Amino acid sequence: MVQTQKILPDKHCLYLCCLFFFAATRLPAQDALSIVKKADEKMRGNTSKMEITINTIRPAWKRSMQMKVWTKGKDFSMILITAPARDKGVAFLKRKKEVWNWYPTLERVIKLPPSMMNQSWMGTDFTNDDLVKEASVVHDYTHKLLGDTLIAGRPCYRIEMIPKPAAAVVWGKVVVCIDKTDYIELHIRFYDEDGKLINIMNAYEPKPMGDRIIPSRFEMIPLDKKGNKTEMIYTRVVFDEPIEDSFFDLNTLKTLR
Numbered sequence: 301m302v303q304t305q306k307i308l309p310d311k312h313c314l315y316l317c318c319l320f321f322f323a324a325t326r327l328p329a330q331d332a333l334s335i336v337k338k339a340d341e342k343m344r345g346n347t348s349k350m351e352i353t354i355n356t357i358r359p360a361w362k363r364s365m366q367m368k369v370w371t372k373g374k375d376f377s378m379i380l381i382t383a384p385a386r387d388k389g390v391a392f393l394k395r396k397k398e399v400w401n402w403y404p405t406l407e408r409v410i411k412l413p414p415s416m417m418n419q420s421w422m423g424t425d426f427t428n429d430d431l432v433k434e435a436s437v438v439h440d441y442t443h444k445l446l447g448d449t450l451i452a453g454r455p456c457y458r459i460e461m462i463p464k465p466a467a468a469v470v471w472g473k474v475v476v477c478i479d480k481t482d483y484i485e486l487h488i489r490f491y492d493e494d495g496k497l498i499n500i501m502n503a504y505e506p507k508p509m510g511d512r513i514i515p516s517r518f519e520m521i522p523l524d525k526k527g528n529k530t531e532m533i534y535t536r537v538v539f540d541e542p543i544e545d546s547f548f549d550l551n552t553l554k555t556l557r
Contacts, residue, residue, distance in 0.1 A: 332443035332459045336476070338483040340437055343514060345539035347372045352534055356424045359527035365422065376548040377432055380556045387422070393553040394432040402553045409550060418470040425499070425520040425530035429470045440467035441474070451486040452504075454479050471498075482506060482513045497523060510539035 350369040355362060366383040370376075379392040389404035399412040417429040429435055441461035449458045456477040463469040472493035477486050484506055490499040499522050503515035518532040546552075 332445040332457075333438070335445075335457050335478055335483070336441075336443050336459060336461070337438050339476075339478045339485050342483050342512060343485075344371060344373065345510070345512075347540055347543045348510075349536075349538045349541060349543075350534060351536040352532060354422075354424060354426075355531040355533070357527075357529050357531065363423075365424075370543060370547065372543050372545070372548065374433075374436055374438075376543075376545065378548055378552070378556065379431060381422070389557075390422075391553050391556050392432055393548060393550065395548055399428070399432050400550065400553060404554075409553065414468045417468075425522050425525075425528060426532070427470055430520070435467065435469040437461065437474075437476075440464055440469050446475070448480075449477055451477050451479070454481070454486060456480060456486060479506075484513065484515055486515070499523065509534060509537040512539065 348369070348371045350371075352367050352369060354365045354367065356365070364384070365381060365387060368380045368382060370378045375394075375396045377392075377394040381387045381390040389402075391402040393400045393402070399417075401410045401412055402408075403410070412428060417435070418427050420426070421428050421431045441463055444460045444462070446458040446460050449456050456479050459476050459478065461474040461476065463471065463473075471490050472495065473491040475489040475491075477488070478484065479486055484503065486503045488501040489497055490501070492498050499520060501521070502519045504517045504519065506513050506515050509516060514534070514537070516534045519529055520532070521529045
């Protein structure tokens, strides 16, 4: 009678198995971060120059605003209101973690404190942070891959973002759905610190703009204000044209036209 011998894995095999197990358990968080980073870089480019129309919609009225936007990486951005006439010339500057606002009628520059980042931007349903992006979706949050979903027929990653303890951010939690093919954010849900859903943002009409495909229209909907929403429509976008760092300073802020 032939006896079979049970082969036990040696210590080296067990050690390698443990390494592979722990690496596998950590991959989703790393994957989630890389997905968010790709989506963020897709919308920013190295630099960007944009012309945008914002429509603030209320049950009894609608107001339109036009603006020009310049960005460079994550640290620099400039926004200039070009219409309507009463707001023309109002401008915003972000340099790293500092944000300033210029009011030409007052001939005054105001530095915005972090406490104002969650306030309405120019009476819209976007916050100051949504527009000037003081918070970084890459560096100020931890990221967790929740699974897959479909948005407008497009397969998407569903990712939860929780602010890091030391981060000065507006939201208590953000859940974003990112298209798997083009890495564009198609649906975002914003929660307060108590876990209550406050705002929903949807993105529509992806199309080639500049050298990439991005949504050309966004819609921010506050859930506690029935009939309210704000549309952001990209009318012109140019990516990766050189912009000097010196453009993003207070002198430019006050003289920009």
